[in-house]
Amino acid sequence: MPSTKTSTILTGDRPTGPLHLGHYFGTLANRVRLQREGGDLFVLVADYQVLTDRDVADRLPEHVEGLVADYLSVGIDPDRATIFRHSAVPALNQLMLPFLSLVSVGELRRNPTVKDEISVSGQATVSGLMFTYPVHQAADILFCKADLVPVGRDQLPHQEIARLVARRFNERYGPVFPVPDALLSDAPLLLGTDGRKMSKSRGNAIALSAGPDEVARLVKRAKTDAEREITYEPETRPEVSNLVRIAALCQDRDPHAVAAEIGSGGAAALKKTVVDSVNEFLRPIRARRAGLDRGELRRVLDRGNERANEVAGRTLAEVRAAMAMG
Incomplete structure (x- = not known):
């Protein structure tokens, strides 16, 4: 490079x-x-x-x-x-x-x-x-x-x-x-909330300008699977792993550590972690945007x-x- x-x-x-x-x-x-x-x-x-x-x-x-x-x-x-x-x-x-x-x-x-x-x-x-x-x-x-x-x-x-x-x-x-x-x-x-590539044209993306309620709504409808234990296995559990990855990127942490922390909390705990992580990550971005005209x-x-x-x-x-x- x-x-x-x-x-x-x-x-x-x-x-x-x-x-x-x-x-x-x-x-x-x-x-x-x-x-x-x-x-x-x-x-x-x-x-x-x-x-x-x-x-x-x-x-x-x-x-x-x-x-x-x-x-x-x-x-x-x-x-x-x-x-x-x-x-x-x-x-x-x-x-x-x-x-x-x-x-x-x-x-x-x-x-x-x-x-x-x-x-x-x-x-x-x-x-x-x-x-x-x-x-x-x-x-x-x-x-x-x-x-x-x-x-x-x-x-x-x-x-x-x-x-x-x-x-x-x-x-x-x-x-x-x-x-x-x-x-x-x-x-x-990153995958979108429907399990496909995150894209503006597919309507499955979490926008940088999204407010807290919109983030919660988008994450709530995201695909997961039937297993309660949350793990980071992109090849076998792509939708769950994608949500873990989003939370990990927003937290600047290893996705395996994030998954282990959620453990047996299931999809509800996973989605709450994602919502909280995304909203905290977007907080300073929202603040800077609010100051623009x-x-x-x-x-x-x-x-x-x-x-x-x-x-x-x-x-x-x-x-x-x-x-x-x-």
Whole structure:
């Protein structure tokens, strides 16, 4: 892994709803750590990419502001990180055209993350934007010459497309881009309350903005099993183990120790432990969020958009020069 002291890091999310615990332990915690360690952090609000799997971007302004609020509430510092919006940086999106020429249709068709997102969307047809989503993401990563990208394991196929684009561009036109490395969280994939992957689109996630009553309601309906003794055995007891894992992550403890502490308390004791652990973990995040207002969120985006445009303009000029396009 490259030294985080000098790394440029690109990360971000689509504004389709509130971020959740899976996001926090999957990537957000790493973003905050990398910022603390001195990395140059770019955080993308990927509003154009909302259109990949839906006809319209419903409630987009609200979701954009909510996403920025999530970032600030978990500890991303806008004075040290560049938080910006996709649609506000034209030069970034213009990079997608030469990048598309470097990737085959077959390579895009085989991308497992795209396949999964198409399946979840439930759409009968696939838009060109959805199909080329990995190349758009490559432009996001490479416009600022990011060399480190914190991702969840399910996003690794997209990351590989970005690496492929960087290598092929450098081979064809000369050395312009670093080949970005993925930074995986130590946290395992979190399941949602229905036993499937925690996801905004599946409605099974515990949002970082959730209040105490909502946390209790979501955890109460979570799947468990018929055994009373609580153990941490992800392979044989995935739903129970997932709840133990959530509590352990929120407590920053070993999941086996958390399970042993609950012991023979059964599902009721397990769920109470999860509710208490999540609410205690979210308490400072809620407090920071309560201190934010819409004016501050807009100012953060304005400053970030300005810097991102400067960086993207320089990179596009370099790309055009390398391609002998003036």
